[in-house]
Each structure stands twice: as structure tokens, then as C-alpha cells.
Amino acid sequence: MDIFGNKEYKIARFFIENSDRNFNYIIWCCETGQCAVIDPLDAIEVLNVVRDNNLSIKYVINTHAHPDHISGNNPVIKVSMLSEILIHPLGLDYVAPRAKAIEDGDTVHIGKINIKILHTPGHCPEHLSLLLDDYIFVGDTIFLSGCGNTKFRGNPHDLYSSISTKLSALPDNTKILCGHEYSENNLKFALSIDPQNRETKNKLNEVKSRLSxxxxxxxxIGEERLYNPFFRLDNDAIINNLKSNYELIDDDPQSVFVKLRQLRNKW
Ligand SMILES: [Zn+2]
Incomplete structure (x- = not known):
């Protein structure tokens, strides 16, 4: 388990050893002990962390309603009658009971800390990202050197617009906390599209050594601009490669994004 944060709040990240390689997160306010659980899958592990740190669960926040992000909801909220599930209105039908809608621009308070809500559809229509200080919880919108698929209720044009208008607009030092660990495959795909990119090669070496x-x-976000092809839509080397080898016709950023997403689906 990794712990991030400062004197005011902590973020626990832990990896679930399933085939989907999910991450679960808990955010807590150090002064009050209130916490929010993000996208619980392994409820037993979540509740262990809650107990070990003497926390009270105020919210379960679902970035979206895919089964691997909500299936731990009920055992987690059962622990406290006062806790609620927060999800975008378009996801409400998938979760029950005690669910409340949150939308773009809302602020969620956990003890003394404030989390800003961004609506980032594309992986699916209800997808939310959560901004706490210089941490962004992106669910399945982006991953290290990649982006979410659009196979289950998704749309690549919406995903393009969420990434290019909302996530790309965040400061370079914003740290990305995503829903799955797919970094090695994503960097290998990035190298297949952008083979001369030294930053991609270096990050792949770092990732392999860490994972081992x-x-x-x-x-x-600043690092993603260097090696994530879905953030590098106006890069000449990528565009030329897609035109020469993958039948890219229009080279506007949205068409490049959609082509990259198609290629990643088949890769
Ligand atoms: Zn998902």
C-alpha cells in the first residue's frame, strides 16, 4: 500500500491482484478522521485500512458505475448508517441504496478537506474525476501513458474532449491517481506509435524496474505530455507515422485521438 498526502490529509492507494489490475483509494482528513472510499472493489482490504487508521466513512465516491468500481460499495457503506454513495446522476441507477448525485463543479467536504468534482465523460457517460489539491483521481479516463477504452457505454469523441479540455488544463505538477495499473503495456503501445521517443523509453525502463x-x-500531467500519445495529438512524428502506416486521413487532434484509440483497442 502507498500513502500520499501531507499533514492535513492522507491518501491510501492499494493494488488489487485481479486480472483487471484495479487500484482502490481511501482519502482521509487527519484532524477529524473522516474518510471517503473511492471505487471500492476489495471491501475487506478497504475496511482493514479504515479500522487500522481509526477512520469513519462519510462517503463512497464512484468515479463511474462499471462493476469493478462499484461492487464493494454495499459492504463498505453498511459499516456506517451515516455514510452515502456519491455518483454522477447518470450513474445513479447502477448503485443502491443511499446514493446521492454529484455533478461538475460540486465540492465534496470530508472533514476539513475539499474535493472538487469534474465531469469527464467518454469512458462512460457518468464518469467523474476528483481533484484534491495537486492530486487528480481520474478513474478510467486516463492511465499512465494511456487512456480508458470506450467499449462499455463509452464514446471516443467525448473522451477526447474530457482529456483535452479538462485534464490537460491541469498544472504540470498534478499527480495522477488512476483506476488500473496498465503502465507497461501502455508504454509499449506508445513506443509502437512513437518509436524514437526517448522519454517513453526511459519511463518504460523505470516502470519495469518498479513493477519487478x-x-x-x-x-x-506534465509527464504525460512527454510520453502519452493521447496527450501528444499534434506531434509530427506520431501524425506522420499514422498517415504512412495506419491510414490516418484528417490530422486534426480529435481524428488523431480516435485513430489512436482504435489502434490501442486492437493492439
Ligand atoms: Zn471502467
């Missing part, structure tokens, strides 16, 4: 020690890498 059972450590999980972290990246920032």
Missing part, C-alpha cells in the same frame, strides 16, 4: 519490485509507478 512490486512498486507501482506514479505520473503527473
Amino acid at each position: 519490485r512490486s512498486e507501482f509507478p506514479l505520473s503527473t
Whole structure:
């Protein structure tokens, strides 16, 4: 388990050893002990962390309603009658009971800390990202050197617009906390599209070495601009490669994004 944060709040990240390679998160206010659980899958592990740190669960926040992000909801909220599930209105039908809608621009308070809510559809229509200080919880919108698929109720045009208008607009030092650990495959795909990119090669070496020690890498929005092809839509080397080898016709950023997403689906 990794712990991030400062004197005011802590973030616990832990990896679930399933085939989907999920991450679960708990955010807590150090002064009050109130916490929010994000996308619980392994409820037993979540409740162990809650007990060990003497926390009270105020919210379960679901970035979206795919089964691997909500299936631990009920055992987690059963622990406290006062806790609630927070999800975008378009996800309400998938979760029950005690669920409340939150939308773009809302602020969620956990003890003394404030989390800003961004609506980032594309992986699915109800997808939310959560901003706490210089940490962004992106669910399945982006991953280290990649982005979410659009196979289950998703749309690549919406995903393009969420990434290019909302996530790309965050400061370079914003740390990305995503829903799955897919970094090695994503970097290998990135290298297949952008083979001369030294930053991608270096990050792949770093990621391989960390994973071999059972450590999980972290990246920032600024780093993603260097090696994530879905953030590099106006890069000449990528565009030329897609035109020469993958029948890219229009080279506007949205068409490049959609082509990259199609190629990643088949890769
Ligand atoms: Zn998902």
C-alpha cells in the first residue's frame, strides 16, 4: 500500500491482484478522521485500512458505475448508517441504496478537506474525476501513458474532449491517481506509435524496474505530455507515422485521438 498526502490529509492507494489490475483509494482528513472510499472493489482490504487508521466513512465516491468500481460499495457503506454513495446522476441507477448525485463543479467536504468534482465523460457517460489539491483521481479516463477504452457505454469523441479540455488544463505538477495499473503495456503501445521517443523509453525502463519490485509507478500531467500519445495529438512524428502506416486521413487532434484509440483497442 502507498500513502500520499501531507499533514492535513492522507491518501491510501492499494493494488488489487485481479486480472483487471484495479487500484482502490481511501482519502482521509487527519484532524477529524473522516474518510471517503473511492471505487471500492476489495471491501475487506478497504475496511482493514479504515479500522487500522481509526477512520469513519462519510462517503463512497464512484468515479463511474462499471462493476469493478462499484461492487464493494454495499459492504463498505453498511459499516456506517451515516455514510452515502456519491455518483454522477447518470450513474445513479447502477448503485443502491443511499446514493446521492454529484455533478461538475460540486465540492465534496470530508472533514476539513475539499474535493472538487469534474465531469469527464467518454469512458462512460457518468464518469467523474476528483481533484484534491495537486492530486487528480481520474478513474478510467486516463492511465499512465494511456487512456480508458470506450467499449462499455463509452464514446471516443467525448473522451477526447474530457482529456483535452479538462485534464490537460491541469498544472504540470498534478499527480495522477488512476483506476488500473496498465503502465507497461501502455508504454509499449506508445513506443509502437512513437518509436524514437526517448522519454517513453526511459519511463518504460523505470516502470519495469518498479513493477519487478512490486512498486507501482506514479505520473503527473506534465509527464504525460512527454510520453502519452493521447496527450501528444499534434506531434509530427506520431501524425506522420499514422498517415504512412495506419491510414490516418484528417490530422486534426480529435481524428488523431480516435485513430489512436482504435489502434490501442486492437493492439
Ligand atoms: Zn471502467
